[in-house]
Amino acid sequence: xxxxxxxxxxxxxxxxxxxxxxxxxxxxxxxxxxxxxxxxxxxxxxxxxxxxxxxxxxxxxxxxxxxxxxxxxxxxxxxxxxxxxxxxxxxxxxxxxxxxxxxxxxxxxxxxxxxxxxxxxxxxxxxxxxxxxxxxxxxxxxxxxxxxxxxxxxxxxxxxxxxxxxxxxxxxxxxxxxxxxxxxxxxxxxxxxxxxxxxxxxxxxxxxxxxxxxxxxxxxxxxxxxxxxxxxxxxxxxxxxxxxxxxxxxxxxxxxxxxxxxxxxxxxxxxxxxxxxxxxxxxxxxxxxxxxxx
Amino acid sequence: xxxxxxxxxxxxxxxxxxxxxxxxxxxxxxxxxxxxxxxxxxxxxxxxxxxxxxxxxxxxxxxxxxxxxxxxxxxxxxxxxxxxxxxxxxxxxxxxxxxx
Numbered sequence: 001x002x003x004x005x006x007x008x009x010x011x012x013x014x015x016x017x018x019x020x021x022x023x024x025x026x027x028x029x030x031x032x033x034x035x036x037x038x039x040x041x042x043x044x045x046x047x048x049x050x051x052x053x054x055x056x057x058x059x060x061x062x063x064x065x066x067x068x069x070x071x072x073x074x075x076x077x078x079x080x081x082x083x084x085x086x087x088x089x090x091x092x093x094x095x096x097x098x099x100x101x102x103x104x105x106x107x108x109x110x111x112x113x114x115x116x117x118x119x120x121x122x123x124x125x126x127x128x129x130x131x132x133x134x135x136x137x138x139x140x141x142x143x144x145x146x147x148x149x150x151x152x153x154x155x156x157x158x159x160x161x162x163x164x165x166x167x168x169x170x171x172x173x174x175x176x177x178x179x180x181x182x183x184x185x186x187x188x189x190x191x192x193x194x195x196x197x198x199x200x201x202x203x204x205x206x207x208x209x210x211x212x213x214x215x216x217x218x219x220x221x222x223x224x225x226x227x228x229x230x231x232x233x234x235x236x237x238x239x240x241x242x243x244x245x246x247x248x249x250x251x252x253x254x255x256x257x258x259x260x261x262x263x264x265x266x267x268x269x270x271x272x273x274x275x276x277x278x279x280x281x282x283x284x285x286x287x288x289x290x291x292x293x294x
Numbered sequence: 295x296x297x298x299x300x301x302x303x304x305x306x307x308x309x310x311x312x313x314x315x316x317x318x319x320x321x322x323x324x325x326x327x328x329x330x331x332x333x334x335x336x337x338x339x340x341x342x343x344x345x346x347x348x349x350x351x352x353x354x355x356x357x358x359x360x361x362x363x364x365x366x367x368x369x370x371x372x373x374x375x376x377x378x379x380x381x382x383x384x385x386x387x388x389x390x391x392x393x394x
Contacts, residue, residue: 008376027374030375
């Protein structure tokens with residue numbers, strides 16, 4: 001009998017795509033990819049039912065390695081492509097993998113409006129606080145005062161929280177996880193896929209090569225250990241004082257609300273519009289002819 | 295508080311008095327490293343709770359004391375390169391060492 005790790009390696013990965021993958025040694029993207037595959041394996045979805053899309057960036061390489069229906073789109077536009085896929089084939093499970101710069105800077109508008117419309121998608125946003133692939137420029141989630149190639153004297157702007165942005169924008173399900181809490185992350189991804197409506201999973205990940213090295217946060221091991229120390233579960237954080245929570249972040253389910261889904265509402269509109277068009281087709285034709293004559 | 299302390303002490307005692315039965319029931323695991331995909335990032339050896347994953351001079355992981363593995367699968371789940379597999383292992387029976 002095959003172990004789960006062997007099944008995932010043999011069934012879900014594309015072995016003709018030059019493994020080992022391109023990510024740096026110790027990169028959290030690989031851990032997120034593992035959690036995603038284990039989550040989908042646990043949900044018993046067939047490979048043909050799942051669509052995985054990504055934008056540009058380190059995380060954009062993920063669909064290349066996974067044997068689902070995959071699409072590697074332009075920078076920041078993964079959600080727009082996914083909206084189209086979901087409207088054309090509503091029966092598919094559509095998952096988007098984005099980086100923090102991809103989702104909130106270049107695709108920021110698409111992200112908040114996808115949340116507002118409540119499209120039935122799952123967005124996994126890997127937040128490593130920097131643009132890793134292009135050489136460590138600051139991104140919208142780079143913390144205040146930290147150094148990057150475009151903020152050599154310390155970052156002068158403030159970061160925003162992706163998960164809280166998604167809650168405010170109106171997403172159905174919002175959760176946050178870290179790469180240290182990989183089993184928890186797997187559960188969050190499973191819940192997000194099961195939830196009908198726009199679901200966001202923000203994953204705090206490490207970029208020790210670009211972000212960690214410039215800010216003296218240590219290597220992959222030190223950065224991942226810091227997530228263990230600084231992450232607080234949502235239920236526990238509610239009982240803690242603001243002083244205790246300083247420098248820490250919450251993990252777990254931040255929002256879970258039931259709302260009408262725009263893709264389903266759109267299908268309803270199509271059905272109703274077709275009914276009306278059959279009823280009024282003769283009247284409309286007459287009106288149209290009249291207008292032409294006028 | 296004192297009652298709780300007493301209870302925890304009472305619970306801790308039985309496993310210490312019967313180590314043989316615990317040892318017999320303990321499961322054994324085999325950890326396999328797929329070195330072609332390994333990038334020697336060091337996450338497995340850093341986070342191993344038993345600290346049995348060691349690094350050679352090039353940083354590649356290896357295990358000497360395989361029987362100490364508890365099968366927590368932390369390394370398997372956290373390996374970014376899908377290079378670790380953990381399997382159940384059955385102890386070798388009829389070993390010549392036991393008979394002399």
